[in-house]
Every structure is written in C-alpha cells, then in structure tokens.
Amino acid sequence: MSIIEAAKAAKKASIDLAAIDTVIKDRALAEIVNELENRMQDIVTANNEDMTRSKNENLPSPLLKRLKFDEHKVVDVIAGIESLRKLPEPVGKTLDATALDTDLELYKVSCPIGVIGVIFESRPDALVQISSLCLKSGNAVILKGGTEARSTNRILWEIIKTASEKAGIPSGWIQLIETREDVTAMLKLDDSIDLIVPRGSNEFVKYIMENSNIPVLGHADGICHCYIDEGADIEMAVNIALDSKTQYVAVCNATETLLVNKNLAESYLPLLKKAMDKKSVELVGDERVRSIIDIGIATDEDWKSEYLDYKLSIKIVDNIKEAITHINTFGSGHTEVIVSNNKENVETFMNLIDSGNVFWNCSTRFSDGFRYGFGAEVGISTNKIHARGPVGLEGLLIYKYKMIGHGNIVDDYETQKKTYKHVKLKKEFKL
Amino acid sequence: MSIIEAAKAAKKASIDLAAIDTVIKDRALAEIVNELENRMQDIVTANNEDMTRSKNENLPSPLLKRLKFDEHKVVDVIAGIESLRKLPEPVGKTLDATALDTDLELYKVSCPIGVIGVIFESRPDALVQISSLCLKSGNAVILKGGTEARSTNRILWEIIKTASEKAGIPSGWIQLIETREDVTAMLKLDDSIDLIVPRGSNEFVKYIMENSNIPVLGHADGICHCYIDEGADIEMAVNIALDSKTQYVAVCNATETLLVNKNLAESYLPLLKKAMDKKSVELVGDERVRSIIDIGIATDEDWKSEYLDYKLSIKIVDNIKEAITHINTFGSGHTEVIVSNNKENVETFMNLIDSGNVFWNCSTRFSDGFRYGFGAEVGISTNKIHARGPVGLEGLLIYKYKMIGHGNIVDDYETQKKTYKHVKLKKEFKL
CATH class of the missing domain: 3.40.309.10 (Aldehyde Dehydrogenase; Chain A, domain 2)
Structure with a gap:
C-alpha cells in the first residue's frame, strides 16, 4: 500500500473510530494483550533477526540496546496497556455547557484529533505504547519505525491490527509504513495527518519539525x-x-x-x-x-x-x-x-x-507523565500551544461544539425578537 | 526597526508581560479607550488619507468598505475593549492540582502563549481587537496590516502602544511591521513567534498556512x-x-x-x-x-x-x-x-x-464566539489541535506545570523508599 493509500485508509477509519464504544476499545486492548502473550516467542524471534542483522551492520551499541525487545520488554508493554485500559474513557467528556437561550444549548465535548502520524527510531516499545494510546483516545495512527527494527515492528503491528480489528475496531485504523521515502511523503500529508508525534534523538525531532507543516507534538532538546x-x-x-x-x-x-x-x-x-x-x-x-x-x-x-x-x-x-x-x-x-x-x-x-x-x-x-499521575504518556512537549510539558492521553484529544436547538435562527436575535441568555449549565451532553 | 529586532523586543517584553498584574492590564485597556476617544479626529483623518489614496489606486469597493474606519467603527472597537476589560483574568487560573506525595504538589496553571503574530488585510478594527485580546491574555503581539491601511494602522498602533506603556505594560510588547518583505521574514521566525493569527481572505490564510512552520490559528474556507x-x-x-x-x-x-x-x-x-x-x-x-x-x-x-x-x-x-x-x-x-x-x-x-x-x-x-458567549473572539479555527471552532481568549493561553516540593528527589521513589500518592487536590495554586 502506498503512503497516500495508507493515509486515506487511516482517515476513513478515523471517522468511525471517533464514535466507537468504550467497551469495544477496551476489549480491543484486552485482545492485544492476549495476542502479545500468545505470540511472545514469535516476537522474540523477529527481534533476534533485527538484532543479528543490525550487529552485522555495525549499529552502534546504544542503538542496539534500544532495539532489543525481549520477554521483559513485552511484559513491560503489556503492563502499560493494562494500566491504559483501566483509565476512564477520554472521549465524549463534556468540558463546558452553556444555554445560549432557554431552547438552545451549547456543549463542548472532547473527541479524538483524527489521524496521528508517529515516527520513531529503534525502540519497538514505542510502537506498542503509542498505538494503544491512539486506540484508547479513538485516533487512527500511521506508524513509521526505524528500518533496523523492521521485523519486530512488523510483527507487533500485525498483532495489534489483527487483535483490535477482531474486537471490532474499524479496519485500517493502524497503518505501518516502512521506507525512508514514505517519511518524506508523510511529512507533506497535511490533508490527512492531523498531528505528528516523533520519538527519537533531538536531530531527528528537529528534522521533522523543520520539514512539515503538520503540527508536531514533542521536544527536540531537554536542556x-x-x-x-x-x-x-x-x-x-x-x-x-x-x-x-x-x-x-x-x-x-x-x-x-x-x-x-x-x-x-x-x-x-x-x-x-x-x-x-x-x-x-x-x-x-x-x-x-x-x-x-x-x-x-x-x-x-x-x-x-x-x-x-x-x-x-x-x-x-x-x-x-x-x-x-x-x-x-x-x-x-x-x-x-x-x-x-x-x-x-x-x-x-x-x-x-x-x-x-x-x-x-x-x-x-x-517532569514525567507517569510521575505526574497521567497513567500513560504520549511524550513531553516543549510546544507553546495545544499541550505542554508531560502529555497524557488528553494530548491526543480535541473537542467539538455540539448545539441542540429547536428551530432557532440567528435572525431572531439580530432583530432583537429574542436575546441571548448565556447561562452556564452544569450538565453532561445528552440528546 | 527590523523585523528581527521587533521580534526580539516582543519576545523580551512577553516575559515580563506574562507576570503583569490584572490591575495594570485593565488600567491599560482603560487608557487605550481614553486615548481612542481623545484622538478620534486624528484617527478619522488618518483613515481618510488611506481611503483617498486607495480610491486613487482603484482598490476594489468591498476592500474600500473594509478599510473604512470612521467614528462609528471607533465607537464599536471601544465597546469591544470595554467588554473585554470586564472579563475575568484568564492568566494564573489553576486548571488541575495533584498531590504526587504529601509534600509534593503539582499545579497546572494557565499562562500566556508568548508572542502572537497577527497578519491582517484591510480592516483596521482587527488591529485594535486582536491587540486588546493579546494584552488581556498577557501576550506580546507583532502586527502586520494591509499597506492600504497604513496611516490608520500606524495611528492606532501608536495610541495602543503609548496608552498601554503609560499604564505600566512592558515597553515593546506591541510591534507594527509594514513591508511585504517583513511578512516573508516573519513567517520564518519560529524562534520568537509562537502563534500566527491571520485575518483575511481564504487565499491569504492558505498562503500563510503553507508558508510557515509557526502554528496558525484560523480557518481558510468556511464551507x-x-x-x-x-x-x-x-x-x-x-x-x-x-x-x-x-x-x-x-x-x-x-x-x-x-x-x-x-x-x-x-x-x-x-x-x-x-x-x-x-x-x-x-x-x-x-x-x-x-x-x-x-x-x-x-x-x-x-x-x-x-x-x-x-x-x-x-x-x-x-x-x-x-x-x-x-x-x-x-x-x-x-x-x-x-x-x-x-x-x-x-x-x-x-x-x-x-x-x-x-x-x-x-x-x-x-457558530460565532460572541453568540457562544465568549465575550471576545480571537477568530474561528478549523484546526484539529489547540483550539477548534469559535475561539475566545483561551485560544491565546497555554499552561505551565508548577511544582512545590520540600527537597524531594526521584531516587527515593525509584528505590521504593517513598511511593507516589497521586491524590487530586481541590485548591488553587499558592506558594
């Protein structure tokens, strides 16, 4: 699948994913945990393949260390998914409610951002962590990992895709792209990718920030x-x-x-x-x-x-x-x-x-999402808009305004037949 | 002053402006109102100059209409500033508070974004509106208006600058740039400008979005x-x-x-x-x-x-x-x-x-900030991050995490000498 097709498929899936029930999302996370456990040996074998190849290609030892994804690491990512599953549903929260008039109510309701592009170096655990964060928050995700980790990434992606779609998550919500050319193309897809989360060295993050008009959530330096x-x-x-x-x-x-x-x-x-x-x-x-x-x-x-x-x-x-x-x-x-x-x-x-x-x-x-008590961490942001500092699930959310009227038209207010009340409401959005 | 110097001055002022007292900000808004009233005739004269020149240069009539800034318009922008002045202080609000431990408290506190770049076509009222929004929210601002409105923009900028600095707002917080070359340069200043708010036609907004890595708050089309x-x-x-x-x-x-x-x-x-x-x-x-x-x-x-x-x-x-x-x-x-x-x-x-x-x-x-009851409107955003839909003052704000400790070190928690409590607190940040 080309990056353009992958992005289109992710965009399409993101629409349905935004409305998917909490029960299905949590069931999908549980299925992913099961499959990671069941296929532990396959994962380790795939990672050994990456490790052997990368050693032969003389990958520097700090990178080899980050590439390693053994049983311990699988157990760690499973613990992460389990704690994520226990977090409350982040989508559909009423953030604000106002009666513009007695029969016209405005609600600000949290919703997913849409399609998240994730570009990461070496560490395959980043793939699992960020995909499960996207799933919980109802976002589709396009993943690009380091080529040195390709076998590990591919099996992890397959496991997450298969397990989640089996649980009822819209097909196409998780895409894996593999070539360097795809990254260049991905950075230009402002139309279908809403946010990029880069995970890697500061040069790597800087490169992405400087070469895309898509908003980037993260940090280059930590001085x-x-x-x-x-x-x-x-x-x-x-x-x-x-x-x-x-x-x-x-x-x-x-x-x-x-x-x-x-x-x-x-x-x-x-x-x-x-x-x-x-x-x-x-x-x-x-x-x-x-x-x-x-x-x-x-x-x-x-x-x-x-x-x-x-x-x-x-x-x-x-x-x-x-x-x-x-x-x-x-x-x-x-x-x-x-x-x-x-x-x-x-x-x-x-x-x-x-x-x-x-x-x-x-x-x-x-200064860390887990220490701050967020339960799950998207990353640490030095941005000045959207999300700053350690970012939990809410960094993957935005909101929609939902208004409930009864035939109201603006002309009645402009001609002073009616006047706005603007009364704050203490209630959840409900049709 | 070059655009680089202007941006540096704005950045410097933004630091002190972030900490300025509500009383001073509100006094500055009152001073601006006074000066706009006092200098009504000078403003109208400057605008007549722009209107005459633009008519001679055959500016299309819809643009002429938007360029016009007569006594009525001054009265309108004054009413806008008055209602903005009455809004509660948006900076320093505690958005969240957690005790990580009995003696370690974390607060999420609203703060200004920093330096806002505003690029607008024709309408001089945009200059007054967005400057006063920036002032209220504690942001420095760099303004670039249409050249056809240069005399009106200059006098409005002078009035706002003089009146606000007299009231105690840090000098340099409001910058006016005038040439087309400056816009091109401005779009590259990711280091010192944190957010761009464009006001104008959809081609104009699209151009800005496509030619800057600085986040842009706004919308191109409204279909x-x-x-x-x-x-x-x-x-x-x-x-x-x-x-x-x-x-x-x-x-x-x-x-x-x-x-x-x-x-x-x-x-x-x-x-x-x-x-x-x-x-x-x-x-x-x-x-x-x-x-x-x-x-x-x-x-x-x-x-x-x-x-x-x-x-x-x-x-x-x-x-x-x-x-x-x-x-x-x-x-x-x-x-x-x-x-x-x-x-x-x-x-x-x-x-x-x-x-x-x-x-x-x-x-x-x-779908409008005033109808939604925001009191003041930055604009309407079709972004998927930070702020979406009609955007009030809070679109010009972000937050900081402020932590109060008593000598706490991470090693005590990593070695299990201490454990995190993560108790939500219902209190405002206070040292």
Whole structure:
C-alpha cells in the first residue's frame, strides 16, 4: 500500500473510530494483550533477526540496546496497556455547557484529533505504547519505525491490527509504513495527518519539525536547569542537583546546567563537587566557578548543550534575574528548578521562566507523565500551544461544539425578537 | 526597526508581560479607550488619507468598505475593549492540582502563549481587537496590516502602544511591521513567534498556512452544510436553511451546500425554492434536485465552493451516511447542521462529522464566539489541535506545570523508599 493509500485508509477509519464504544476499545486492548502473550516467542524471534542483522551492520551499541525487545520488554508493554485500559474513557467528556437561550444549548465535548502520524527510531516499545494510546483516545495512527527494527515492528503491528480489528475496531485504523521515502511523503500529508508525534534523538525531532507543516507534538532538546538561590538550604541544594543530574543521565529531564547565586557559591560549590565526584560527573564552569572549585572551562557551547551524560556545566549568577535570563536564553523550555527559601524569588522564577515545568525545591527528574499521575504518556512537549510539558492521553484529544436547538435562527436575535441568555449549565451532553 | 529586532523586543517584553498584574492590564485597556476617544479626529483623518489614496489606486469597493474606519467603527472597537476589560483574568487560573506525595504538589496553571503574530488585510478594527485580546491574555503581539491601511494602522498602533506603556505594560510588547518583505521574514521566525493569527481572505490564510512552520490559528474556507433528514419538520427545515444561507452571506458560517434526504425532497424542495427566490438566492443542484425544481446544474466544483454570496448548491442524498460522507469529503471542518426528528440520526451525525461545530435544529450562523458567549473572539479555527471552532481568549493561553516540593528527589521513589500518592487536590495554586 502506498503512503497516500495508507493515509486515506487511516482517515476513513478515523471517522468511525471517533464514535466507537468504550467497551469495544477496551476489549480491543484486552485482545492485544492476549495476542502479545500468545505470540511472545514469535516476537522474540523477529527481534533476534533485527538484532543479528543490525550487529552485522555495525549499529552502534546504544542503538542496539534500544532495539532489543525481549520477554521483559513485552511484559513491560503489556503492563502499560493494562494500566491504559483501566483509565476512564477520554472521549465524549463534556468540558463546558452553556444555554445560549432557554431552547438552545451549547456543549463542548472532547473527541479524538483524527489521524496521528508517529515516527520513531529503534525502540519497538514505542510502537506498542503509542498505538494503544491512539486506540484508547479513538485516533487512527500511521506508524513509521526505524528500518533496523523492521521485523519486530512488523510483527507487533500485525498483532495489534489483527487483535483490535477482531474486537471490532474499524479496519485500517493502524497503518505501518516502512521506507525512508514514505517519511518524506508523510511529512507533506497535511490533508490527512492531523498531528505528528516523533520519538527519537533531538536531530531527528528537529528534522521533522523543520520539514512539515503538520503540527508536531514533542521536544527536540531537554536542556534543564537548577538554580540555587541565595539563602537556600545547602544540603537540600546538593541533593536536588545530584538527583537532577545523576538519577538517570540519558533522559530529557536530567539537569544539564547548574546556576548558583554568588552569595552562596563559596559554601555550596565545594560540597557539590564532593558529591558529584562520587558519581564521577565531569564538571565544567565559568571563571568565577573555577576560582572556587578546580574544574574545566565552560563555554557558550556548554550552555546550549544537552549532554545526556555524566557531565554538568556550572555558572555563578549575581541574582535571580540573571538566572532567569540565562535560562530563557539557553534553555529549551523543558523543566527548571529553583532551590530557595525565599517565596518572592520563587514566585518571580515561576512566572518569568518560559518553560513548561517550573519546580520549587525538588528534582527536575519529576517532569514525567507517569510521575505526574497521567497513567500513560504520549511524550513531553516543549510546544507553546495545544499541550505542554508531560502529555497524557488528553494530548491526543480535541473537542467539538455540539448545539441542540429547536428551530432557532440567528435572525431572531439580530432583530432583537429574542436575546441571548448565556447561562452556564452544569450538565453532561445528552440528546 | 527590523523585523528581527521587533521580534526580539516582543519576545523580551512577553516575559515580563506574562507576570503583569490584572490591575495594570485593565488600567491599560482603560487608557487605550481614553486615548481612542481623545484622538478620534486624528484617527478619522488618518483613515481618510488611506481611503483617498486607495480610491486613487482603484482598490476594489468591498476592500474600500473594509478599510473604512470612521467614528462609528471607533465607537464599536471601544465597546469591544470595554467588554473585554470586564472579563475575568484568564492568566494564573489553576486548571488541575495533584498531590504526587504529601509534600509534593503539582499545579497546572494557565499562562500566556508568548508572542502572537497577527497578519491582517484591510480592516483596521482587527488591529485594535486582536491587540486588546493579546494584552488581556498577557501576550506580546507583532502586527502586520494591509499597506492600504497604513496611516490608520500606524495611528492606532501608536495610541495602543503609548496608552498601554503609560499604564505600566512592558515597553515593546506591541510591534507594527509594514513591508511585504517583513511578512516573508516573519513567517520564518519560529524562534520568537509562537502563534500566527491571520485575518483575511481564504487565499491569504492558505498562503500563510503553507508558508510557515509557526502554528496558525484560523480557518481558510468556511464551507458549511445543512442536512435535511427524512422526517424533519418541513417548515423548520426551510427556516433554518434560509437563515443559514441568507442571514448574512459574506461570512464563513453561512451555509454553502444543502443536502436533502431523498424521501423528503419532493415535499421540501418546492417550498425551499419559494423561500430562496424571495431572497434572490441563485440555486444550483444535482440532476435529482433538478428533476424536482427548475434550477441550474451543480458540479463537483460547487461542492468545494465557498460562495460567500446569494448562491446555494443542493444535493439529494439517499441516507444520512451519504450526507456524512459528502460533508467529510467536501466540507472544511467548520459548521454543519442536521434538521431532524430522529435522535439516533442526530447522534450519528454529531459523532461522525469531522467538524468543529455540529448543530441540531438550528442555523449554522450561530457558530460565532460572541453568540457562544465568549465575550471576545480571537477568530474561528478549523484546526484539529489547540483550539477548534469559535475561539475566545483561551485560544491565546497555554499552561505551565508548577511544582512545590520540600527537597524531594526521584531516587527515593525509584528505590521504593517513598511511593507516589497521586491524590487530586481541590485548591488553587499558592506558594
């Protein structure tokens, strides 16, 4: 099937999928779990094929690690689907209701976006996770995975397609495309794809953002900061910086730059260095930092770098304003922390920092859909519209206005025969 | 000032504007009203200059009409600002609150998007309306108006800028750019402009959508439909079709195509024609329609046309499914009406139609922010993400996650020393 045909089929299926009953969607998720369990061995075999081929083709070892999809991973994705199945139906929720007049009621009701394009590198678990999110939220999905994972992706797609369609989900709702040329074509399909969710490296996400007019939900960089304010609890400030940097370094919500107020630097930095040394973190700093602790030089390039590694850049700032300006200049709008005992400063920080997540006295690593309690995560967005920060199921939803009239015409209101009442209603949409 | 400098200045101002107090914003709106009143004569003089020049340059008369900005128009925009001023503060609203743990609280709080780019043709009232919406919602704005309105735009911009900055709004928050080259440059400024709101013809809006990676809020076409279901009240169906088509033809929520169930066509169409003839509406239809009433032929081109005029295309459909498929194929996702006495059909129609507004037994012309009771309107969006249908102030807002901790680190939860509670809180964000 060509990408154009695939997109048309997905668009067609998306219409019926938008109206499908919760029972059918949940039954489909249960069927998918069954089939993943039943075909565990086939999945592992397919993945071994991908792993062997990719080793022969000298795929770098971090990518090989992400490509691996063994029994453990299958069990993990099954747990994910089970928790998704337990979440309440996100479609058809009344978000707002207004009586425009006694016999004219307006309802704002949640509904799926339509067709979601998902482009991901290596990790086959992304395929399962995002497809089940799309199913639960009533969206059709077009998947493009990395070619190195083609056998694994194909069997996972077949399992999800077969199991869901058996349960009554409209045929064609899940499409898999496989060639690089298809991606280029996909990015141009503004007519049939409503939103693209990319999962992969920052270069990869940037490429997609720059080469499509379709809205993209995600983030390229995660350059997160901790700012240690004057008067902060020093021990807390060490612990938070340490957790933010080292709890898991290869993720977007790990801290990359530490900003330290000048009035606290002399007491704080030596303790910080001691703690970071224990975790073998490479530290680089500006001249003022280096006059207090013996570490490498940080340049402007460092302030813009997402290390994703055991490396941290440190800068001394004169005051909170300088910290805020630094973050708004070099940050990526992801997650920033202030460690402080001064409420006024915390308020300034939270209001003036232009990022999706602004925290007081806790680790940047909390910036995550599961930790936020969303139950399922579409991804983390640094967009300024639609959805920002960690995005749960609601990132795959929009709304429709549904109006119930009794023959009402606008002319009656324009000619003042009738007047609008605009009374807020506390009730659910019902015909 | 170059467009790059203007955008930088707007971005800088947007940071402080996001945190500005309600009192200052409302005072600024009051000052703007004062200045518009005080400088009424200067505004009219500037507009006369634009009108004279444009007449000499043979600007078409519909555009001249939209360019006109006389005392009446000033009074209108003043009324708009006054009603906007009375709306509650949209920034800083707590949208959701969760205790991740007893000492770790997460708040989702509304905030401005940042920098809004507004590109509009002719109508100078768009400048005032959208600037005051941006001010109220705490967004900086870069304005580009039609060159034919340059004198009017300049004085309006000066008035708003001076009055608002006098009231304490950060300098640079409102920028005016004037050349065509600046628009091309503006569409590329993804780094500093967060959202573009275009106001103008559909070709104009399409051009902008196709030439920028910045998200665009708006609609190109408004191809709205009425579907008259089998068993509908015939008189109601005539009245609704008439109002939807003729109440005001030059707007996006006027109906362009009427779909009529075959079982009702013979009784309905002659009555409809009689009513439409009285309003001098040109009717075109498919062969089946033309076998009942004597009108011109409709082609596929008609189903795709936004006439914005006294013209209506009519098609007979076999059943509701055919109506839905027609609308999803040829519609623009704007507003569709079903006139029916069958609740099951209404439900099917509302669920399967992929448009922002789906109405039962009332006119398409109700699809409007003021009629919906929003108090102020950014525009009508046919987007599938962020904001759909008529968009009020909240279309200019997004949110931030603000977290309050007490030294919490992720490692304690990963090592099971602590566990997440995820308890929903019913309280407003407060430090």
